[in-house]
Amino acid sequence: MIGVSSSKASSWLLTVTCILAWTAMVVEAGGISDHWRFVDILNCHHHQETRKSLSEDLYNHKVNDDDVQESYIAQRLNHFAPSHGRSFHQRYFYSTRFIIDSQKQQFAFLCVGGEGPALTKQVLVDSVHCSGDMLELAGRLHKSGHSVALFALEHRYYGKSYPVFYNDRNETVSPVTNQNLVYLSSRQALSDLAHFVQQKTLAAHSNSLQWVTFGGSYPGMLAGWARLKYPHLIHAAVSNSAPIQASLDMPSYNDRVGFDLQYERIGGSQDCLQIFREGHAQLVAAVEGDDTGLKQDIADAFHLCNASILLDKQNVQSWIGDGVVMVPAQSNDPTCNADHNPLCNIDKLCSFALQQQQHSNGTSNAWHVLAALAKQQQHSDDCLDINWNKTLDYYADPKKGVQGGLRSWLWQTCTEFGFYQTCEEDSSCPYARGYHTLEEDFEICKYAFGIEPEEVRESIQQSIEYYGGWQLKGGSRILSVNGNVDPWSTQARVNSTDELLPVYNAKGASHHFWTHRVKDTDDIEVQKARKFIYETVQKWLGLGSGTADLL
Incomplete structure (x- = not known):
């Protein structure tokens, strides 16, 4: 839920x-x-x-998504068996509204997709997951003379990013049969993300392109893990309301x-x-x-x-x-x-x-x-x-x-x-x-998948061991932001003594409300959470805390 x-x-x-x-x-x-x-x-x-x-x-807030483009990228169905040979098309969105042609150094902000229905162009205009942090910060940096490319990547097996499968009669079959779901996992999704970033970096012809991932809830988990597992590709991450400690x-x-x-x-x-x-x-x-x-x-x-x-x-x-x-x-x-x-x-x-x-x-x-x-x-x-x-x-x-x-x-x-x-x-x-x-x-x-209780237990333990749970061991430049009203914060990283893995806890705030569109009625704690995100990301991008007019 x-x-x-x-x-x-x-x-x-x-x-x-x-x-x-x-x-x-x-x-x-x-x-x-x-x-x-x-x-x-x-x-x-x-x-x-x-x-x-x-x-x-x-209702009375018109948003223009004319600058947002929709496209697809070919992904391996199984990144961990290249000889498998099969592929699928993963949907993504991008916008150049904050690109400055003459800018030598360029940033790329990626809104990470997760579970749920199909994304739309609105994901890069006014979404609950990336508006108040990613889009707002990108706009402010652009006003300060910096170039920011915007991307959103849909998760495999959600929205319009389902692989296509066929039976022996060459008829399409459901992608979510037990047999076909074996290619769905967060590890495969992170490999999708890594391939996407590599391809877009090559297309940008920029060795200095710095990627920052953003996400809330499960996408927040992926945003943080993308930096943890692919630090050579992802410069920094903002992990909002992310229950990174799997739990049976x-x-x-x-x-x-x-x-x-x-x-x-x-x-x-x-x-x-x-x-x-x-x-x-x-x-x-x-x-x-x-x-x-x-x-x-x-x-x-x-x-x-x-x-x-x-x-x-x-x-x-x-x-x-x-x-x-x-x-x-x-x-x-x-x-x-x-x-x-x-x-x-x-x-x-x-x-x-x-x-x-x-x-x-x-x-x-x-x-x-x-x-x-x-x-x-x-x-x-x-x-x-x-x-x-x-x-x-x-x-x-x-x-x-x-x-x-x-x-x-x-x-x-x-x-x-x-x-x-x-x-x-x-x-x-x-x-x-x-x-x-x-x-x-x-x-x-x-009943749904034929998975026995002991298999469930073992799978969850394997996830904890692979990602490290709350510890994010070996990680850096991953910001964890949570609200103390949010029940998911009990599985999120809310304490840290590591300045490279900072946390911010918003009192009275619930599930990544600071990622929603900025409103005049936003609680002061939500505003403070955004300010902390802006300042932290700017520092990690080498811009200092006063580059943009943050508040």
Whole structure:
């Protein structure tokens, strides 16, 4: 990536850096419902909500992408077996708007693509991943007389950068079958990036071209690793909200959600957190009890299609284990538009919850408040049909799994990163503790790809050993920027004593919000994060801290 509503499938399913979320429920019609989960796919729901809010914010903000060009580069399908011989076409975007013809020294800024739907030309104009840091800095350097080439590279197996495969009858087949997904990994993606940089450097006829990679979430991981693994090609990297420490079991994600619900700086409170804890505890007691009338009341209150849903253990786990209400922790925006989403941030979510509690004069249970919140988040009048088996079938379908990069990212979680956001009994998870365990995620990997639990464990450990986790051992000129509201920051690099691997932590900020377009309403901490990025990158480019008018 999420419990929000019961409408039919969203038009797009992932984006990044989604770091995990996907649909947990399937409607009877066979589509994916909008009851999104916090697990399984690196919280792509955040990116859906972010793009939605961005499009609303930009309604009267016209952006011109005429200078952005779209093209493709040939890449080896398997960089680690050159004799393999097969290739695919990877999409990229570029712009010369900040190029100065007479400039001898030239910089190249690369916005690294990641999981999610197709990129568009807007990635080099106004994107959530590279606007506030990369594009803003490039523009400021250009005004100071420096030349900056802009690039964005789409990740293999996402958007329009899927390899093409054929069967024995020379018919095209899905690129996300188990057999065809073996060429998808972050290591292959980094090799793609390295080849891209080499080719563009040659085309520029400039020995002094300095590349800086930028990215947020999973692309932030890749941006940092590109500098770590290819220091002769990448001069520096800005790694935003990047959970570089792969993790099988990631209870820290929901622990941070609990922290956010009581974090007064963003509108949370202990009372708000208590409503979530008590409400989910009450739901657990109800579904485990024998009171059929109470189960029916719950089904009615949450607009479930049938109370019998609550009789199936796996259905219940996939509903209450990840929260019956979507908490906008990683997408928390203090200035979001409540006209489009009345519960668009934690302040508004908690305010509504406390108002509901006060209006009841203590006569309502906490789960009633959660039901009221869930109703506010529903996008349609369709009932919510929770069906774990249908969800598994959807995950396993190579034809449906191309949309939005669904199976691509699931594959990467099972074969590289994990990031399984459990809600264990001994955690600080604000949901139904003990109702999302690793077994649920293991079942997805097994059912969708035939990957056994031990293979998942081994793959994640191999990733940690290969990249070094939090340490970035041997790395330099990699800047890690995080927000303490962001649940993904628990797996990111937030501490450092190495001046060559600096970190910046923005208080009250969530998932790489400083990479969004600059707005007058941006929190001071977001502004400070950008300033730190500008100054650090300028220093690494040998320009000093005062080259551009930074603020």
